[in-house]
Every structure is written in structure tokens, then in C-alpha cells.
Amino acid sequence: MDTSMNAQPIEMGIGDNVSDADQYLTFLLNGEEYGVDILRVQEIKGWMATTQIPNTPEYIRGVMNLRGAIVPIIDLRLRFNMPAIEYTATTVVIVLKVECEAGERTIGFVVDAVSDVYNVSGDQFKAAPDFGSHVHTDFIRALATVDDKMVILLDIDRLVGGDDVLNASGAQH
Amino acid sequence: MSIDIAQFHQVFFEESFEGLEVMESSLLDLEIGQPDSEAINTIFRAAHSIKGGSGTFGFSAIGEFTHVLETLLDEMRNGTRDVTREAVDVLLLAVDSLREMLSAARDGADFDANAVAEVHAKLERQLAIGGSQGSPAATDAAATDAAAADAAEAAQPGGSGDWTVVFAPHPNLFATGNDPVRILRELRALGHSEIQADLSRLPEYAEFDPETSYARWTITLDGSVEECAIREVFEWVEDDADISLSRESRAAAPTSTASDSADSPATAVAAVPDAEERRAGEDRRSADRRAAGGNTAASSIRVDIGKVDSLINLVGELVITQSMLGQLDDPQTVDFEKLREGLAQLERNTRELQESVMRIRMLPISFSFNRFPRLVRDLSSKLGKEVELKIVGEQTELDKTVLEKIADPLVHLVRNALDHGIEKPDVRAEAGKPRCGTLTLAARHEGGNIVIEISDDGAGLDAEKLLAKARERGLVGADEVLSEERIHELIFHPGFSTAKELSDVSGRGVGMDVVKRNIKELGGVIELHSTFGAGSTIRIRLPLTLAILDGQLVRVGNQTYIVPLVSIVESLQVDPERVKSVVGAAELYRLRGEYIPIVRLYELFNIEPQSASLEDGLIVVVEGEGQRAGILIDELLGQQQVVIKSLETNYRKVDGISGATILGDGTVAMIMDAGGLIALNRTQPQGPIPSPKVKAA
Numbered sequence: 001m002d003t004s005m006n007a008q009p010i011e012m013g014i015g016d017n018v019s020d021a022d023q024y025l026t027f028l029l030n031g032e033e034y035g036v037d038i039l040r041v042q043e044i045k046g047w048m049a050t051t052q053i054p055n056t057p058e059y060i061r062g063v064m065n066l067r068g069a070i071v072p073i074i075d076l077r078l079r080f081n082m083p084a085i086e087y088t089a090t091t092v093v094i095v096l097k098v099e100c101e102a103g104e105r106t107i108g109f110v111v112d113a114v115s116d117v118y119n120v121s122g123d124q125f126k127a128a129p130d131f132g133s134h135v136h137t138d139f140i141r142a143l144a145t146v147d148d149k150m151v152i153l154l155d156i157d158r159l160v161g162g163d164d165v166l167n168a169s170g171a172q173h
Numbered sequence: 174m175s176i177d178i179a180q181f182h183q184v185f186f187e188e189s190f191e192g193l194e195v196m197e198s199s200l201l202d203l204e205i206g207q208p209d210s211e212a213i214n215t216i217f218r219a220a221h222s223i224k225g226g227s228g229t230f231g232f233s234a235i236g237e238f239t240h241v242l243e244t245l246l247d248e249m250r251n252g253t254r255d256v257t258r259e260a261v262d263v264l265l266l267a268v269d270s271l272r273e274m275l276s277a278a279r280d281g282a283d284f285d286a287n288a289v290a291e292v293h294a295k296l297e298r299q300l301a302i303g304g305s306q307g308s309p310a311a312t313d314a315a316a317t318d319a320a321a322a323d324a325a326e327a328a329q330p331g332g333s334g335d336w337t338v339v340f341a342p343h344p345n346l347f348a349t350g351n352d353p354v355r356i357l358r359e360l361r362a363l364g365h366s367e368i369q370a371d372l373s374r375l376p377e378y379a380e381f382d383p384e385t386s387y388a389r390w391t392i393t394l395d396g397s398v399e400e401c402a403i404r405e406v407f408e409w410v411e412d413d414a415d416i417s418l419s420r421e422s423r424a425a426a427p428t429s430t431a432s433d434s435a436d437s438p439a440t441a442v443a444a445v446p447d448a449e450e451r452r453a454g455e456d457r458r459s460a461d462r463r464a465a466g467g468n469t470a471a472s473s474i475r476v477d478i479g480k481v482d483s484l485i486n487l488v489g490e491l492v493i494t495q496s497m498l499g500q501l502d503d504p505q506t507v508d509f510e511k512l513r514e515g516l517a518q519l520e521r522n523t524r525e526l527q528e529s530v531m532r533i534r535m536l537p538i539s540f541s542f543n544r545f546p547r548l549v550r551d552l553s554s555k556l557g558k559e560v561e562l563k564i565v566g567e568q569t570e571l572d573k574t575v576l577e578k579i580a581d582p583l584v585h586l587v588r589n590a591l592d593h594g595i596e597k598p599d600v601r602a603e604a605g606k607p608r609c610g611t612l613t614l615a616a617r618h619e620g621g622n623i624v625i626e627i628s629d630d631g632a633g634l635d636a637e638k639l640l641a642k643a644r645e646r647g648l649v650g651a652d653e654v655l656s657e658e659r660i661h662e663l664i665f666h667p668g669f670s671t672a673k674e675l676s677d678v679s680g681r682g683v684g685m686d687v688v689k690r691n692i693k694e695l696g697g698v699i700e701l702h703s704t705f706g707a708g709s710t711i712r713i714r715l716p717l718t719l720a721i722l723d724g725q726l727v728r729v730g731n732q733t734y735i736v737p738l739v740s741i742v743e744s745l746q747v748d749p750e751r752v753k754s755v756v757g758a759a760e761l762y763r764l765r766g767e768y769i770p771i772v773r774l775y776e777l778f779n780i781e782p783q784s785a786s787l788e789d790g791l792i793v794v795v796e797g798e799g800q801r802a803g804i805l806i807d808e809l810l811g812q813q814q815v816v817i818k819s820l821e822t823n824y825r826k827v828d829g830i831s832g833a834t835i836l837g838d839g840t841v842a843m844i845m846d847a848g849g850l851i852a853l854n855r856t857q858p859q860g861p862i863p864s865p866k867v868k869a870a
Contacts (some may be wrong), residue, residue, distance in 0.1 A: 032832050047245040051733060053820075053827055054778035062834060063824065070833045072824040072839055105823045166825065 002010065006077055017092060019071075023123035024144075026151055027043040027094060027111040029083045031166060034111075035144070035153045042095040042106060047087045053157060066095060072166075085112070100161045118151065122142045127152075138162055183473060192219035194543055197268050200547045205258050210250065216264075217246040223416070227278075229408070230562035235274050238289065241296045242267050242561045248300075262755040263295045265547070291593065334394045335420075338582055339402060341389035342414040348384065351410045358388065359406045364395035373738045396420070431771040474573055476533050484533070485524045494518045531718060532570070538616045538625070539567035541580050545587055545614060552591050559598050559608055560591060565615035571623045572718035578695055579625070579715065586627045586711055588613065589684060594631030594709055604706065606630065622697075623717055628710035634703040636660045661701050665689040693848075696722060696739050724834070724844065725809035727793060730780045733842045734806075735815055735834060743803065744809060749786045762792060762803045769794065769801045772854045775830065783807040797848030804850065816846065829853040 024035035041068075050073050052064030059078035063070050073093060076082055090113040098105045125142035139159035144151045160166055195221045222242045237739075242264065248254035268569045270292040277284035336361070342353055371389045394403065400418065408417050408770035438512070498515040501507055542564050553560040593600075593760055595610035602608050636657050643649040643663050667686040690698045697715035713729045716722060716739070724735035725744075751763040752771070760771040771792065775782035784790060785805065792803035815834035820827055831846035 001619065049840070051833070051843065053782070053843070054829060055827070061819070065835045065839055065841050068818075070835075071819060071820045072825060075558065109825060123328070129424075 021119040023153070023172045024120050024153060025094070026115040026118060026120050027092075028070050029076055029080070029111055033115055033149060033151050034076075034097060034152045035120070036156055038117060040096045040098070040171060042097055044098070045095065045108070046089075047091045047093055047110060048089045060165065061110060064093070066106065066108070068111050069074045069106060071095065071108050075110040075111070075165075077110070094157055099157045100159060105160070107166075118146045118152070120146060121154070128152075133158075182230060182279075185230055187473070187475070189223045191274050191635065192223050192270050193268055193275070193686055195219045197626075199266065199267065199549050200261055201550055203256055203261055205256060205261065207256075213246065213256075214248045217243065220246055223275075225408070227770055228405070232274075232278050234289075235271065235278065238267070238271065238274065238293060241293065241300065242271075245300055263292070263299050266292050267296055283758050285743060290819065293695075311611065336394040336398060336400075336403060337419050338392040338394060339389070339417045339803075340392060340407070340414060341388045341416075342410065344385045344387070345608055346386040346410065346413045349410075349413050351384065351413065353388070355412065359390070360392055360394065360403070363402055363406070364398045366395065367393040367789070369809050396599060400776060429861075434523055440704070474534065474536075480532055481779060482591060484526070484529050487522060487529055491519075491522045491526065494522055512791055524670070531720070534572050534574075534718065534720075535570035536573050536576055537570050538576065539569045540622070541576055541583060542567045542614055542616070544580075544584075548587060549582065549591065549612060552588065553595075557597060558591065558595055558610060560595055560610045563611060563613040565613060566617045569616040569623060570717075571616075571715065572720070574719050575623075575695055575715055578691065579713075582691045582713075583625070583627070585684050585688050587614070590627055590631065590709070590711075591631040593820055594629040594633075596632050618717075622714050624709055625713045625715070627713075628708060630708040633705040633708050634661055634664070634701075635705055639663050661703055664701065665699070695719065696737060697741065721814050722817060722844070723812065724815045725793070725812050726784075726836075726842070727804075727806040728808040728810055729774050729778070729806050730782045732778075733782055733810065733836065733840075734774075735842050736795060736804070736843045737831075737847070740795045742796050744791055744793045745820055747786055747790065747792055747805075752787060760787075764794065764803070767801070769803050770851075770854065772804045772850060772851075773802050774806060776852070777853060795845075795847035795850070797851050798848070800848075800851050802847075802851045802854060804845075815842075815844065 001042050023038040025038045025041050026033050026035040030032075038131070045064075045066075048064065051065050052062045053060060056062075059075050059076050061073040063072050065071075075084075087110070091110060092114055093108040093110050093116070095106060095108045096164070124144045128137045128140045128142065128143050131137060138164065139155050141153045141155040142154055184636065196216045199216045199219075203209070203212055203216075217329055224236050224239035224243055226237065227233070238292070244258070249260070250255055254260070274289060298591055327378075339355070340353070342351075346353065360366055361368070366380065369391045374387045374389070376387065389830075403418060406629040410416075442549075467485055494515060498512070501512050501515065514778045539785070545564070546562055549562045551558055590612055595612065596604070596606075598608040601610060603622070611630050613626070613628045615628070615716055617624055639660050640649065640655065643666075644651055645658075649655060665685045665688075689699050692713055692715070696719070697713055698773055700712045700714075701709065702712070704710035723738040725738055727734050727736055728852065737739055745764075747762070751765060753761045753768065755761060757817070760773075762771050762857045771787070773782075773785075774780075775785070787805065790805045790807055791809060793809075794801060796801050815836075817832045820830065820833050827843075829846055829850040829852075830843045831849065832844045833841050834844055836842050
């Protein structure tokens with residue numbers, strides 16, 4: 001259940017310009033580094049077995065009991081059509097609050113590992129280039145360069161809001 | 174300092190609707206000609222509360238309307254007016270109008286002003302008729318009062334001299350947070366006034382208590398001020414002060430004080446409201462005493478203080494248990510006996526706490542039953558039948574949500590019983606039954622369920638007629654033989670009505686199947702027992718709460734599912750002889766002459782089964798939405814009560830699944846929806862859902 005989260009340095013030293021910088025929690029996915037707004041993060045849990053939901057695509061791993069709430073778990077690797085890997089000790093579930101049409105939802109995302117917390121200010125943002133039709137960039141808020149690394153900042157609301165499976169209200173048959 | 178008064182609106186509406194229910198039930202209990210003065214008082218107090226509240230919150234139309242009603246009631250209370258059947262009918266109509274007006278005010282909608290005006294006119298007419306022994310003064314007073322409320326702008330009839338107001342606060346006025354200075358200031362704002370303070374009761378300085386009010390005031394106020402404006406100023410203190418209001422030109426009429434005017438029936442115009450004021454105190458207190466709860470659409474709930482106290486006690490015990498367990502944490506000296514004892518106590522406390530919390534949502538079924546006396550009265554007179562309504566077990570409690578959802582089906586069943594069940598008095602007499610039919614509404618707890626019975630001693634169901642009708646409609650084959658029970662069940666079939674002619678009460682044949690569906694949706698069952706010629710009983714069995722259900726845990730592959738016990742017909746081992754197939758695919762199981770489809774759950778849900786062979790597994794026969802199916806599972810686990818959690822909070826609706834729950838080991842289990850599964854099985858088979866449109870690289 002314990003994660004590497006606590007071991008990570010939170011870079012907010014004196015002299016850092018934090019006034020207009022947002023903090024992002026980053027995680028690794030197939031060697032790429034993604035970031036989500038840290039204020040959306042509810043908690044980070046180790047991977048544990050889930051209960052399957054019948055007739056759902058593979059990337060929906062099922063549901064988990066989060067202190068009495070039933071929370072769906074999405075494997076982001078599979079969601080992004082990356083090759084699946086065995087879950088390891090560093091595999092974690094980042095539980096995020098997501099705003100969508102139906103209201104606020106709590107959803108867990110399985111990622112390879114938690115990486116870091118960065119302060120990213122607006123001037124570090126670079127718009128994602130147009131990849132053409134084969135890569136959807138709707139849910140990419142921006143690219144940011146931190147310590148010479150590229151971080152892909154996700155717009156989690158769009159990622160969930162644009163997902164037909166998560167939002168279908170009735171039968172799929 | 175301004176207070177947002179709108180925040181109290183909901184409480185006002187809830188109290189008012191409760192008040193209306195009280196009025197209605199008391200009105201129904203009133204015996205014509207021999208009114209019980211306590212009952213009239215109760216009705217009066219309820220009306221007065223509504224009037225007071227609507228005045229405070231600015232619902233002037235409701236206030237005016239209630240005022241007339243109140244005047245009528247006041248005369249009945251004083252004995253100056255007979256309680257006639259017509260008067261009660263008009264009062265009941267007025268209650269309906271008030272309910273409509275209040276609902277409109279609550280929803281911010283418009284009410285049907287014409288209908289209200291009509292009832293208003295009827296009330297006025299009643300007032301004008303006057304009681305048989307109504308003294309002219311009382312009629313006069315009522316008329317004047319009504320006029321004042323009706324046309325606020327109209328000048329006071331008779332007398333335009335200055336008002337003399339005697340304001341004598343009770344000693345405890347300050348304790349209620351009222352300040353006489355504020356009141357006097359408001360009075361002065363109304364018009365020219367002279368205020369005289371009477372300090373004769375002021376004690377010696379040594380005995381002076383700064384928190385007691387000693388002074389009294391006599392105020393002379395300009396005659397152009399309206400009476401209601403003056404009364405409004407005193408609205409908040411009417412319980413805590415003696416207020417008397419008189420007019421100079423009417424000096425002939427005695428300037429009565431509140432205390433001595435109340436008992437004399439024929440008093441001058443000013444004295445009537447005084448009596449009201451005196452009673453307003455009782456009124457408030459009785460409102461507090463009234464049972465908790467309210468069945469308006471509002472989502473708040475009023476909880477009996479006793480229930481809250483028991484919760485507090487339980488939490489207290491929980492804290493004690495926790496500290497007791499906390500003392501055992503030294504591994505050197507751990508006392509296992511004590512630890513076990515502590516854990517047992519913890520378990521007991523937790524269970525009790527859970528039960529208590531559940532009880533908060535529970536309301537007595539009287540909230541639903543209370544509407545029936547009125548309904549039965551109106552309907553039976555409309556149908557020309559004599560019916561006595563008996564209500565049993567109205568204190569039985571059930572979940573608020575269930576209570577709200579059961580209301581409409583119950584109304585339908587009661588209407589049915591009155592319309593189709595109980596015969597006309599002459600028919601009854603011919604059959605050797607008492608002319609007056611009996612309709613019984615009963616509720617009781619049975620295990621974890623609530624059982625509601627609606628029984629009548631009417632005609633019962635004519636099985637032959639039912640069968641003939643069913644044959645005629647092609648619901649039953651010509652040579653099919655049905656047991657009596659099965660025939661009775663036909664009335665739950667959609668589009669089946671046995672009424673010879675349609676009435677506006679029932680008989681459109683859309684009723685019973687809807688009732689059955691509603692009950693099913695609540696996780697309940699409905700049964701009908703009927704003896705031709707002797708009456709019918711409809712029994713509804715409902716879970717006490719929608720938050721918890723009795724479930725059968727079943728295992729398929731490595732997944733655990735919960736099947737609601739209420740939808741399970743039976744569970745059985747597969748006899749391969751009885752498995753038949755249709756066009757080589759669809760599997761059927763022959764169960765006592767019936768063929769039911771076999772649902773291979775692992776196929777439907779795309780999970781890995783322990784064994785795909787029918788012989789290794791078990792079949793759970795479930796019934797959902799009127800259809801049966803046998804669900805193939807690997808193993809039956811235990812039965813337990815589970816707390817239902819919605820999947821839709823964070824995910825969405827899933828076909829064949831009604832929700833989820835958390836098992837004792839902390840894992841999540843899906844709760845099956847039998848009806849949904851059967852429907853899903855019809856549209857299947859199909860493979861796993863392909864991944865949706867690719868949105869990422």
C-alpha cells in the first residue's frame with residue numbers, strides 16, 4: 001500500500017517562484033512522463049486486486065473499494081494502447097477527482113510508477129504540436145520542459161469526458 | 174440585522190403540510206352535530222399556524238384564505254355554529270385548496286386561482302349562512318373579519334376614531350428576545366401616536382431584576398391605521414404579552430382583555446382575534462409536540478429526538494470500547510481474554526450503531542396511511558357505498574424512500590378495493606353481509622420485511638369470469654387449465670381489467686400491472702388471496718430499506734456475485750436429462766412443466782468459469798420482470814445482508830448489474846439484477862466489447 005510518493009522530493013525551496021506556478025504530480029508510463037494537477041490527486045495506492053465489471057473494455061480493470069466508495073480503476077497504459085506489462089511493486093493507482101458532465105467522480109488510474117512533483121509555471125507550457133489524425137491530443141493540456149525532460153500534462157477531465165465507455169448512460173447493446 | 178427568512182421556508186412548508194394532514198384527519202373524525210371540542214381545537218390550531226406562518230413569510234393569499242377558514246372554525250369552537258356535514262365538506266375542500274396553494278408557493282408555481290376563489294366563496298357562503306344558533310354579533314364579527322382580510326385597502330367599517338392599544342408584556346418577555354422599545358418604535362412608524370408608560374409595577378430598586386419586564390404601555394394611535402397592521406407589529410410577542418386593541422368610537426363595547434374575552438362567544442370584533450392570540454401559544458407548543466417527520470417531496474427528514482439520543486449513547490459506548498481496547502496495546506502484558514471481550518463488545522456496538530443509523534431514515538407508515546380516511550370517505554360517497562376503514566399497525570416504521578414510493582401503489586389498491594371489491598349496500602344485504610363494508614389497511618414487520626395488507630370483505634375475484642376474459646383476450650389458451658391462484662395472478666397482467674364499465678375511479682386496466690412493477694422495483698413482492706363472495710386480501714412484502722438487501726453470494730470463476738434473495742425462486746443441481754436445446758443453441762431447462770432458459774453467466778459476463786459443464790455447476794432460478802431464467806454458477810456461498818452502493822456515482826450503469834457492495838474482506842462484489850440479466854441474455858450472445866475508438870497513440 002505504501003508508495004514511493006513520500007520519498008520523492010517536493011521541489012518548493014526558497015526562492016522558487018511559486019506564485020503563478022501550478023504543482024503537478026508526474027508519473028511514468030512506458031518511459032514517458034505524464035503530469036496531472038496535484039490538486040486533483042486524492043490519494044496514491046498500491047495496486048490491489050479489483051473486481052471486474054462485466055463487459056467492459058480491457059483498460060477498465062474493474063472497481064475497488066476506497067473507504068466505502070466504489071471506484072473504477074483504469075489502466076492508463078491500456079487506455080493509451082501501450083503494451084501491457086506485469087504489475088510490479090512500483091505499480092500504483094493514482095486516485096483522481098474528475099469533473100465531468102455528470103458531476104464530480106472519483107476514478108483510479110493505474111500507472112507504472114509515481115515520479116515527482118514539479119512546479120510548472122505558465123511560461124513553461126508548450127502547446128502540443130498537431131500529430132495529425134493518428135494521435136488524439138484533446139486530453140493533452142500542454143507539454144512542459146522541466147529539468148530538460150519533457151512532461152506531458154494531462155487534462156484529466158477531457159480524458160474521462162471524451163471516453164464513451166465511461167460516460168455511456170445506458171446499454172451498449 | 175437582516176435575516177434571510179427564506180431559509181425557514183422549508184420548515185414552514187413541512188409544518189404546514191403536516192398541519193393540513195392534522196386538519197384533514199380531525200375533520201374526518203368530527204361527528205356531525207356532536208363535535209368533539211378538542212378535535213375542533215386541533216383543527217383550529219393547525220389552521221392558525223398556517224395563517225401565522227404564511228403571514229410571516231409573505232404568502233398573503235394563503236393567509237387571507239386561511240383567515241376565512243379560521244373564522245368559520247372559531248365559531249364552531251365557540252359553539253355558535255353547528256358542525257354540519259356541508260360545513261365539513263366545505264372545510265375539507267378548503268384543506269385541498271390550501272394544500273394546492275402551499276405546493277404552488279413551495280414550487281414557485283401558480284395555483285388555480287379560480288378554483289381557490291370558488292372554495293373561498295363557498296366558505297364565505299357558509300359564514301353568511303351562520304350557525305343555527307349563531308348570534309348576530311358573531312356573524313357580524315366574522316363578516317367584518319373576512320372583509321378586513323379580503324380587502325386590506327378597504328376602510329374599516331364603522332368607527333374611525335383613534336385606536337387604544339394596551340400593551341402589557343409578561344414579566345418574561347425579555348427572555349424570549351423581544352424588545353418592547355422596538356415594538357413601540359414600529360407602532361410609532363405606523364402613524365401619529367401617543368405612548369404612555371405605566372410604571373406602577375416597578376419594584377424597589379433592591380428587588381429590581383433587570384431581566385424582568387415591569388412596564389406596560391397604553392398607546393393611542395391614529396385611527397387611519399389598519400387593525401391588521403397593528404396586529405402585525407405584535408405578531409412576535411402575542412404569546413408573551415396581553416394585548417388589547419380598541420377603538421374610541423366603539424367605546425360602548427367593553428375593552429376586553431385577552432384573558433376574559435376568550436370564553437364569551439359573542440364578543441366585539443376586536444375580541445375575536447384576541448382569543449386567537451391566546452390560543453396561539455398552545456398552538457406553537459402543540460406543533461413542537463407533534464410527531465416527527467414529513468412526507469413532502471423535500472429531501473429533509475425530521476428525526477425523533479429519542480433516536481438521536483440513542484445514537485449518541487451508542488457512540489459513547491463505542492468510544493469507551495475503543496479506549497478499553499487501547500489499554501491492551503502493550504504486547505508484554507496482553508490479556509487475550511480481555512481482548513476477545515473487547516472485540517465482541519466492539520462488534521455488538523457496531524451492529525447496534527448501524528441499526529440505529531438505519532432507524533433514522535425510518536418513518537411510521539401512518540404518513541402514508543393517513544391520507545386514506547379522506548380518500549375512502551370521498552370515494553365511498555361517490556360510489557354510493559358504505560365503507561368502514563380500519564387501520565392497523567400504523568406505527569410500523571419503514572424507510573422514507575420506500576414510504577414515498579409505496580404511496581401511489583397503495584392508493585391504487587385502495588381505490589380498486591372500493592371500486593371493484595366492496596359491493597353496494599343493497600347487494601351486500603342480499604348476500605347476507607352487513608350493509609357497511611370493511612376495508613382494512615394493516616402493516617407489520619415480519620423478519621427483515623414490512624408486510625402491508627389491504628383486505629376487503631367485498632365480492633372477491635370471480636375466477637371463472639377472470640378466466641373467461643383471459644381466454645377471450647388470448648392470454649390463456651382455450652384448453653389450458655390453471656389453478657385458482659394462477660387465475661388470480663392474471664389481474665397483474667398488463668391490459669387486464671374486469672370492471673364491466675369504466676369509471677373514473679379505476680377500471681382502465683393499467684393499474685395492477687403498474688402496481689406490481691412498482692413493488693418489484695422496490696424489491697418487494699405482491700400476492701393476492703381472494704375468496705369469491707367473501708373478499709380479497711392483497712399482501713405486499715417490502716424490504717425495510719432500499720439501502721440494504723438480503724443477498725445470496727454466488728461464485729462464478731473467481732468472481733463473487735450477489736443475487737438478491739427476493740428474486741431467487743430456487744436453486745438446483747442440474748439434471749442433464751432435463752436440459753433441452755432449441756435450434757442447437759439456446760438451452761432450456763425443464764422445471765415442473767415449464768421451460769426456462771439457462772443463462773451461462775460466464776459467457777454473458779466474459780469471465781473464466783471454473784467449469785463450463787452444466788453438471789458441475791448449479792442453477793439458480795431467478796425471476797425478474799415476470800420472466801424466469803436459470804443462471805449457471807459454480808458455487809453457492811453464504812447468504813448475508815449487503816449494503817447497496819451505486820456504481821453510477823463514479824462509473825455508470827452496467828447491464829445486468831444493479832449495484833455493488835463491499836464484502837467483509839473489503840473487496841467489491843457486484844449485485845445482479847435478475848430482470849436486467851434476462852434481458853441481457855436475450856440480446857446476447859456476443860463477445861467482449863471491443864475497445865472503443867482509439868484516442869491515443
